[in-house]
Amino acid sequence: MFRAIISAEILQDAIKAASSVVDEARFEITPEGLSTRAVDPANAAMISLELSKDAFVLFEGTEGEIGIDLSRFTDILGMAGKSDEIELKLDPDTHKLDISMGGFSYTLALLDPSTLRNAPVVPALDLPAEITISENVFKRMIKAAEMVSDHMSVGVQNGIFVMEAVGDSDHVRLDLTGSDLIAITPADVKSLYSLDYLSDISKGVGGAGEITIHLGRDLPVVIQFEFAVGECTVKYVLAPRIESD
Amino acid sequence: MFRAIISAEILQDAIKAASSVVDEARFEITPEGLSTRAVDPANAAMISLELSKDAFVLFEGTEGEIGIDLSRFTDILGMAGKSDEIELKLDPDTHKLDISMGGFSYTLALLDPSTLRNAPVVPALDLPAEITISENVFKRMIKAAEMVSDHMSVGVQNGIFVMEAVGDSDHVRLDLTGSDLIAITPADVKSLYSLDYLSDISKGVGGAGEITIHLGRDLPVVIQFEFAVGECTVKYVLAPRIESD
Amino acid sequence: MFRAIISAEILQDAIKAASSVVDEARFEITPEGLSTRAVDPANAAMISLELSKDAFVLFEGTEGEIGIDLSRFTDILGMAGKSDEIELKLDPDTHKLDISMGGFSYTLALLDPSTLRNAPVVPALDLPAEITISENVFKRMIKAAEMVSDHMSVGVQNGIFVMEAVGDSDHVRLDLTGSDLIAITPADVKSLYSLDYLSDISKGVGGAGEITIHLGRDLPVVIQFEFAVGECTVKYVLAPRIESD
Numbered sequence: 085m086f087r088a089i090i091s092a093e094i095l096q097d098a099i100k101a102a103s104s105v106v107d108e109a110r111f112e113i114t115p116e117g118l119s120t121r122a123v124d125p126a127n128a129a130m131i132s133l134e135l136s137k138d139a140f141v142l143f144e145g146t147e148g149e150i151g152i153d154l155s156r157f158t159d160i161l162g163m164a165g166k167s168d169e170i171e172l173k174l175d176p177d178t179h180k181l182d183i184s185m186g187g188f189s190y191t192l193a194l195l196d197p198s199t200l201r202n203a204p205v206v207p208a209l210d211l212p213a214e215i216t217i218s219e220n221v222f223k224r225m226i227k228a229a230e231m232v233s234d235h236m237s238v239g240v241q242n243g244i245f246v247m248e249a250v251g252d253s254d255h256v257r258l259d260l261t262g263s264d265l266i267a268i269t270p271a272d273v274k275s276l277y278s279l280d281y282l283s284d285i286s287k288g289v290g291g292a293g294e295i296t297i298h299l300g301r302d303l304p305v306v307i308q309f310e311f312a313v314g315e316c317t318v319k320y321v322l323a324p325r326i327e328s329d
Numbered sequence: 330m331f332r333a334i335i336s337a338e339i340l341q342d343a344i345k346a347a348s349s350v351v352d353e354a355r356f357e358i359t360p361e362g363l364s365t366r367a368v369d370p371a372n373a374a375m376i377s378l379e380l381s382k383d384a385f386v387l388f389e390g391t392e393g394e395i396g397i398d399l400s401r402f403t404d405i406l407g408m409a410g411k412s413d414e415i416e417l418k419l420d421p422d423t424h425k426l427d428i429s430m431g432g433f434s435y436t437l438a439l440l441d442p443s444t445l446r447n448a449p450v451v452p453a454l455d456l457p458a459e460i461t462i463s464e465n466v467f468k469r470m471i472k473a474a475e476m477v478s479d480h481m482s483v484g485v486q487n488g489i490f491v492m493e494a495v496g497d498s499d500h501v502r503l504d505l506t507g508s509d510l511i512a513i514t515p516a517d518v519k520s521l522y523s524l525d526y527l528s529d530i531s532k533g534v535g536g537a538g539e540i541t542i543h544l545g546r547d548l549p550v551v552i553q554f555e556f557a558v559g560e561c562t563v564k565y566v567l568a569p570r571i572e573s574d
Numbered sequence: 575m576f577r578a579i580i581s582a583e584i585l586q587d588a589i590k591a592a593s594s595v596v597d598e599a600r601f602e603i604t605p606e607g608l609s610t611r612a613v614d615p616a617n618a619a620m621i622s623l624e625l626s627k628d629a630f631v632l633f634e635g636t637e638g639e640i641g642i643d644l645s646r647f648t649d650i651l652g653m654a655g656k657s658d659e660i661e662l663k664l665d666p667d668t669h670k671l672d673i674s675m676g677g678f679s680y681t682l683a684l685l686d687p688s689t690l691r692n693a694p695v696v697p698a699l700d701l702p703a704e705i706t707i708s709e710n711v712f713k714r715m716i717k718a719a720e721m722v723s724d725h726m727s728v729g730v731q732n733g734i735f736v737m738e739a740v741g742d743s744d745h746v747r748l749d750l751t752g753s754d755l756i757a758i759t760p761a762d763v764k765s766l767y768s769l770d771y772l773s774d775i776s777k778g779v780g781g782a783g784e785i786t787i788h789l790g791r792d793l794p795v796v797i798q799f800e801f802a803v804g805e806c807t808v809k810y811v812l813a814p815r816i817e818s819d
Contacts, residue, residue, distance in 0.1 A: 156499065159476050163469065180499075187509060188473050193498035224653065228678050231649050253683035254646065254670075264677060401744065404721050408714065425744075432754060433718050438743035 086113050086150075086174040089142040092164035092185065094312045097291045098135055099161060101318045103154035104288025105131045105281075110197040113148040113174075121203040129281045130321040131288075132206050139315035141169060150174065150181065151195030160190050206321065211298035211306060212271035213240045217260065219309070222295045225258055226286045230279050232256050235325055238299060239274030249279070266294055273299045275324040285320050292318075302326075331358050331395075331419040334387040337409035337430065339557045342536045343380055344406060346563045348399035349533025350376045350526075355442040358393040358419075366448040374526045375566040376533075377451050384560035386414060395419065395426065396440030405435050452566065456543035456551060457516035458485045462505065464554070467540045470503055471531045475524050477501050480570055483544060484519025494524070511539055518544045520569040530565050537563075547571075576603045576640075576664040579632040582654035582675065584802045587781045588625055589651060591808045593644035594778025595621045595771075600687040603638040603664075611693040619771045620811040621778075622696055629805035631659060640664065640671065641685030650680050696811065701788035701796060702761035703730045707750065709799070712785045716776045718746050720769050725815055728789060729764030739769070756784055763789045765814040775810050782808075792816075 102109050106122040117137040123130045137143035164170055164185045171184040175191070183190040217225075229236035229249035236249040245265060247258040285307060289295060292309035299305055307320040347354050351367040362382040368375045382388035409415055409430045416429040420436075428435040462470075474481035474494035481494040490510060492503040530552060534540060537554035544550055552565040592599050596612040607626040613619070627633035654660055654675045661674040665681070673680040707715075719726035719739035726739040735755060737748040775797060779785060782799035789795055797810040 156476075163473055163476070186469075187503050187505060188469075189502045189504075190473075190477070191500045224676075224678075228653055228680075231646075231653070232680070255681045257679045258677050259679075260677060401721075408718055408721075431714075432748050432750060433714075434747045434749075435718075435722070436745045436747075 085144065085146045085176070086148060086172070087142070087144045088118075088140050088172045089169055090140045090172070091166075092161065092168040092170050093166040093291070094135075094139055094316060095170055096158075096161050096164070096166070097311055098133060098316055098318070099154060099158055100290055101288040102131055102133050103158055104284045105129050105320065107155060108151065108153055108195055108200055110149055110151045110195075110200045110203065112203075113145040113150065115145055115147075117143065118145070121206065123201065123204040124281075128278065128323045129285065130204055130206070132319040132321075134317045135312075136315040139312040148174070149197040151197040151200050152181075152192075153195060156192060160192065163188065206319070207304065209298070209300065209303060209306065209321075211273075211300040211303060212269075213273045213299040214267070214269040215240065215245045215260075215297045215299065216266040216268070216294055217245070217264075217297070218266065218294055219289055219292050221260070221264070222289065222297075223286050226279065226282050228256050228258065230283060234279050235276055236279055236282065237274055237276045238297070238305070240268070240270050240272065240299065241274075243268065243270040246274075267296075271299075273301045273303075275299060275302050275305060276326070277305060277322055278325050281322050285322065288318070288320075330421070331390045331393060331417070332387070333363070333385050333389065333417045334414055335385045335417070336411075337406065337413040337415050338411040338536070339380075339384055339561060340415055341403075341406050341409070341411070342556055343378060343561055343563070344399060344403055345535055346533040347376055347378050348403055349529045350374050350565065352400060353396065353398055353440055353445055355394055355396045355440075355445045355448065357448075358390040358395065360390055360392075362388065363390070366451065368446065368449045369526075373523065373568045374530070375449055375451070377564040377566075379562045380557075381560040384557040393419070394442045396442040396445050397426075397437075398440060401437060405437065408433065451564070452549065454543070454545065454548060454551065454566075456518075456545040456548060457514075458518045458544040459512070459514040460485065460490045460505075460510060460542045460544065461512040461539055462490070462510060462542070463539055464534055464537050466505070466509070467534065467542075468531050471524065471527050473501050473503065475528060479524050480521055481524055481527065482519055482521045483542070483550065485513070485515050485517065485544065486519075488513065488515040491519075512541075516544075518546045518548075520544060520547050520550060521571070522550060522567055523570050526567050530567065533563070533565075575666070576635045576638060576662070577632070578608070578630050578634065578662045579659055580630045580662070581656075581802075582651065582658040582660050583656040583781070584625075584629055584806060585660055586648075586651050586654070586656070587801055588623060588806055588808070589644060589648055590780055591778040592621055592623050593648055594774045595619050595810065597645060598641065598643055598685055598690055600639055600641045600685075600690045600693065602693075603635040603640065605635055605637075607633065608635070611696065613691065613694040614771075618768065618813045619775070620694055620696070622809040622811075624807045625802075626805040629802040638664070639687040641687040641690050642671075642682075643685060646682060650682065653678065696809070697794065699788070699790065699793055699796065699811075701763075701790040701793060702759075703763045703789040704757070704759040705730065705735045705750075705755060705787045705789070706757040706784055707735070707755060707787070708784055709779055709782050711750070711754070712779065712787075713776050715748055716769065716772045718748065720773060722746050724769050725766055726769055726772065727764055727766045728787070728795065730758070730760050730762065730789065731764075733758065733760040736764075757786075761789075763791045763793075765789060765792050765795060766816070767795060767812055768815050771812050775812065778808070778810075 232251035722741035
């Protein structure tokens with residue numbers, strides 16, 4: 085059983101976050117809320133999304149699993165204004181998802197969860213450095229790096245957060261210290277990541293205000309943000325690229 | 330003889346309405362105003378547009394007919410700001426249309442009306458149901474249906490205006506009653522229409538505020554709106570699709 | 575040696591002006607400022623750009639020459655907000671250009687100036703007519719002409735500035751007198767120009783407010799504007815097309 089009412093803006097932001105990494109996802113329903121963990125086809129990027137029942141205006145759910153085509157779902161949610169409310173209801177007979185908003189009732193066919201990849205385990209990582217920056221700086225950093233290369237390194241050196249992207253001829257670097265950072269737990273770390281994935285992830289980040297980055301030495305990066313007054317948590321894990329030189 | 334001055338916004342809206350169904354149209358000039366009736370190449374959709382002389386700042390016309398390439402005309406009108414005035418003058422010698430606005434004088438070659446299809450007769454239809462909704466609801470309804478299917482049914486059941494679109498897997502439905510409708514003359518009717526045409530028509534609808542829909546049972550729909558303080562009337566007639574099942 | 579600080583808006587406008595005619599340009603550095611003269615591959619259009627040291631917040635330069643890929647430079651400058659400051663510094667060792675703004679440091683590889691075409695000589699032209707119009711009228715004039723033809727004539731007749739474009743079937747004309755012109759030095763002149771080039775040039779014109787056009791009889795046109803309180807001067811020279819009739 086699943087029936088829920090939620091603000092369009094929160095649901096749109098949550099689905100946007102997931103669809104930046106995967107096209108289809110299986111969502112787990114529990115009495116505590118809705119969540120998904122999914123990994124991209126190349127096994128390089130993972131998303132873990134938790135939407136607490138407190139993010140909803142109304143939430144009634146018992147254990148269950150549904151598979152969603154995220155691009156169809158995004159199209160439908162796009163019909164709602166940000167301040168509208170959206171009602172979701174799982175039809176137990178047809179096993180379709182009824183979506184109502186502003187007089188419209190959509191019936192969305194669900195995907196068979198057993199045909200979707202198993203939810204990955206979020207790896208236990210020892211990432212000593214933690215940096216919090218504004219969403220705006222995060223997006224500009226990735227855009228800046230994309231202009232010169234297809235991968236970028238991020239790290240911490242002497243308490244300074246450093247991004248660097250090296251192209252065939254040009255390169256770009258960003259050094260952030262003190263007041264430019266919202267918070268930093270320094271540690272001497274550095275890893276290289278693919279900008280294809282980071283660019284997708286930066287499209288999924290919205291409404292957060294701030295982003296926390298967990299870094300290690302040649303380890304996956306964890307990029308984390310919250311919205312809906314902390315009731316929605318999004319965590320991306322992205323595998324490093326091996327530096328070749 | 331034809332010479333007229335009109336606000337750019339009214340003329341732009343009128344030509345946009347016509348060009349959503351046909352690329353070329355023959356306009357009839359009388360002392361009472363300008364009008365056109367045109368049918369799309371597949372004979373499925375028809376537009377009837379009447380621009381009364383009172384919609385103009387100045388209107389001088391005797392009986393005549395001109396053929397216009399609507400996309401060229403749209404491009405030229407697009408050069409005017411909404412609050413500009415546009416002067417139209419038929420040159421009796423060259424049989425071209427002189428268009429003046431903001432210092433610019435365009436000379437637009439006209440099409441030979443005899444090469445254009447005959448103006449269709451607006452069919453006499455007995456459409457018992459009449460629904461008036463806001464332009465905004467009309468456009469959202471069509472956009473919503475397009476997301477799941479290529480055709481949509483509209484009808485009235487027990488005084489409720491119902492739109493429904495059924496795709497291969499998903500479907501969408503809109504029920505409008507009471508306060509969501511501006512006006513309704515109920516009758517038990519329902520027909521199916523192609524969304525290709527409805528989508529084009531919804532692009533032609535502008536500045537109207539409200540739209541009136543005349544419906545029958547498996548009959549053409551008449552979609553009607555007015556602007557320019559009622560001095561411009563646009564009427565679309567769209568043939569039904571036969572439901573196959 | 576070259577080091578300079580300049581407002582992003584001025585540098586963006588200057589580079590946009592140059593890149594509307596050429597993709598790569600060699601810039602001359604002197605203690606007095608930065609300048610470039612470049613001609614398009616077909617030798618039809620030329621740009622001369624002078625950015626005085628007074629357009630900069632800080633300017634330190636000795637004689638030198640640098641070659642710049644304008645589209646890469648435009649991309650990088652696009653990362654800055656209009657009100658940001660941009661610092662440029664020529665690295666004497668690597669001969670790359672360091673570009674800093676808002677915490678980001680870009681290193682842009684320069685082109686070898688010797689591989690770029692020689693700076694053309696600005697031709698000495700005796701152009702008796704001079705017309706000053708607003709940037710807005712200039713852009714609309716070119717857009718209007720493009721709708722009917724691929725070339726347009728401009729001239730002065732009896733103190734009236736006349737633009738005319740004649741297509742296969744349609745034509746457009748603009749007559750500007752008295753108050754529509756900011757200034758005019760009349761002379762009986764007329765020349766024909768390619769709209770491909772004028773369209774590119776009109777994209778390069780920005781922030782000027784007004785444009786001065788110098789015209790002769792079947793001679794190149796000089797299109798000139800200034801910005802940054804007169805400290806940046808842009809001059810386009812465009813060769814005429816021969817009228818064939």
